[in-house]
Amino acid sequence: MVGGLFGQGKAPKRRKRRVMEAKPRPLGEAVARGMPGLAQLGWRGRTVLGLAGASVLVVGVLALAGRLDDVKADIGARLSRLARGEGFIVDSVTVSGRSVVKAGDVLAALDIERGDDILSLDLGAARERLQSLSWVQSASIERRLPDSIHVTLVERRPMALWQTDGKMHLVDQNGIAIEGEGAQLALYAKLPLIVGDDAPRYAAELIDLLAREPTIGKRVEAAIRVSKRRWNLKLDNGVEVRLPEEGMAEAFERLARLERTDRLLSRDITVVDLRQSDRLIVRLSDGAVQQMAVPPAKNT
Known part of the structure; x- marks a missing residue:
């Protein structure tokens, strides 16, 4: 979408131009044919550029005479006046x-x-x-x-919400923080929440990983950077998933398989620890522990 930035209003008055009958100039026409942009400017543009070229010559001569600083301002002023007079002003x-x-x-x-x-x-x-x-x-x-x-x-396109020092920011795909006001933050409230000083730097890799397994990825409410080395994921049911520093993608794919086959995340657990590649560690909820501690009723 293209839009104008200036408000509606009267355009600035321009000086009336005198219509001059230009004499044929074969050399100028040849130059114009070789430079299409120059031809489009018409005689006004070529007049300005002609003066600019002459000014360069004058500057070169005066520079040799040690008077360059004395003429810079004057030449600039002359060019500006000529440009304005020929209509080269911002409208x-x-x-x-x-x-x-x-x-x-x-x-x-x-x-x-x-x-x-x-x-x-x-x-x-x-x-x-x-x-x-x-x-x-x-x-x-x-x-x-x-x-x-x-x-x-x-x-910039926001990729995540970043919480740091008690404040919320938006982060783009390059990990660059974007300043956002309350209304702007509200527009992106459904973006993943990342926490940690260095979280923006590593967020793109994590969010790409979550997108590969949307069944779990869409349930992640927050991703917390731990010791600037790895991620913990907080799911919508309160379960915490601990990802390893190395082999994060493989560990997450293993979790996705377990969820598809065993509905692991629907069980009465609070933590799924994937930091060991050869084992899975889960922590039961207090309720599940208490239930396991109750001895089975004796048959009478």
Whole structure:
């Protein structure tokens, strides 16, 4: 979706242009044919670029004379005045790829206003500011002469909710934390919850594993990083699954097989320990232990 960022309003007044009858210039036409972009600019664009070329020559001469610093500002001002006079000023800013990022944040990062000289804008710096926004993964900016700026955004896609220091954040597939407000967090409330200082770094591998076995994966309410080495999974029925540091995928697949064949997770247990590759350790619930401790009734 492409949308304009400037509000509705009157466009800035532009100076009336004089219509000049251009004389044939074979060399200029040949250059234009060799540079399609230049031909599209018309005589106004070639006038500006012509002055720019002359300015480069002047700068080179004055640099040899040690006067470069004295003329930089003057040349820049002349180019800016000429660009404005020929209509090379910002009249619209459009953006595509924006879904979550606020339009106001994009405009603030661009630092571009209607009426700015479009040729003197530092698009590289504006792009860096855009990419510093939490929700922006990448951005590109282009001038669409004579008077438009177009921004293309790629937003981050949240993969999980991350709980740390008592706060909630969103995390993308690269483990990058995304700042989110209450309303934004609520939109992603069904994402897996991960806990631990280094959890975002290893979350993508775990979530991919859970997706392979959705029967169990969809029951995981939280994944807790333990000692920065491995994961514990908290299921919707309160059962804790302890995964190993090495061979996590194999252990999870073993759990999935046991669930399919024996309905293991539906039994009266609180912990399933998969850290040993050659054995399965389960912890019974208190109720199950008490029931086992009651001696069978004697027949009378």
